Amino acid sequence: xxxxxxxxxxxxxxxxxxxxxxxxxxxxxxxxxxxxxxxxxxxxxxxxxxxxxxxxxxxxxxxxxxxxxxxxxxxxxxxxxxxxxxxxxxxxxxxxxxxxxxxxxxxxxxxxxx
Amino acid sequence: xxxxxxxxxxxxxxxxxxxxxxxxxxxxxxxxxxxxxxxxxxxxxxxxxxxxxxxxxxxxxxxxxxxxxxxxxxxxxxxxxxxxxxxxxxxxxxxxxxxxxxxxxxxxxxxxxxx
Numbered sequence: 001x002x003x004x005x006x007x008x009x010x011x012x013x014x015x016x017x018x019x020x021x022x023x024x025x026x027x028x029x030x031x032x033x034x035x036x037x038x039x040x041x042x043x044x045x046x047x048x049x050x051x052x053x054x055x056x057x058x059x060x061x062x063x064x065x066x067x068x069x070x071x072x073x074x075x076x077x078x079x080x081x082x083x084x085x086x087x088x089x090x091x092x093x094x095x096x097x098x099x100x101x102x103x104x105x106x107x108x109x110x111x112x113x114x
Numbered sequence: 115x116x117x118x119x120x121x122x123x124x125x126x127x128x129x130x131x132x133x134x135x136x137x138x139x140x141x142x143x144x145x146x147x148x149x150x151x152x153x154x155x156x157x158x159x160x161x162x163x164x165x166x167x168x169x170x171x172x173x174x175x176x177x178x179x180x181x182x183x184x185x186x187x188x189x190x191x192x193x194x195x196x197x198x199x200x201x202x203x204x205x206x207x208x209x210x211x212x213x214x215x216x217x218x219x220x221x222x223x224x225x226x227x228x229x
Contacts (some may be wrong), residue, residue, distance in 0.1 A: 004157075033216060040123065042204060042221035043158075058216075090157055101146045101165060101208055103217055105157035 002027050006091050006106035012114050021076045021109045023091035030096045032074035037088040086113050116141045116207045120220035128228045133192040135223050137205035147188040148206040149179055200227045
């Protein structure tokens with residue numbers, strides 16, 4: 001089945017640690033996105049990538065980093081510089097043509113600082 | 115810049131009653147508009163989308179939305195609520211004509227269905 005796979009579903013981070021969230025898609029989409037979701041705040045864009053080896057900062061990129069070495073994969077690293085990382089993280093992908101504008105989402109990773 | 119406002123962070127309806135979730139958008143170019151649904155601890159699922167074809171858009175699970183340019187609105191409706199409709203709903207906008215179709219989301223409306 002085509003779709004987006006995020007792993008792990010739950011992740012716990014100690015203070016000062018970097019952690020990496022995985023996102024893989026087999027939809028052959030060019031564009032991939034990372035969103036952060038906090039209660040009552042909707043989804044906020046962290047980073048996005050329209051093509052392999054290229055990515056742009058979104059609205060809340062500070063304390064995060066990404067890579068796009070393969071079309072299928074767009075991992076997100078939450079660094080120790082992110083002071084409030086506890087949140088639900090959603091990865092998405094979409095086509096880049098005018099008729100393929102909707103985003104498809106993974107099931108999310110819930111990150112908790114312990 | 116594009117933005118989305120969803121009126122009402124929480125809406126309660128009785129089972130069988132009309133569902134109306136409100137969404138207003140701001141966009142400097144003709145927009146693409148979307149409604150997504152999210153169940154607890156899950157990702158978002160597309161309900162329906164408007165991409166400049168018919169202004170009345172039908173989606174899954176009996177939902178529909180009407181694009182009204184004069185009111186910059188894209189409200190979501192369903193004639194008769196079902197218990198399984200209880201979830202959080204997000205309206206989103208992206209701008210046509212740009213190379214990137216990144217979405218801007220509203221803050222969401224949580225729908226409760228009372229038996």
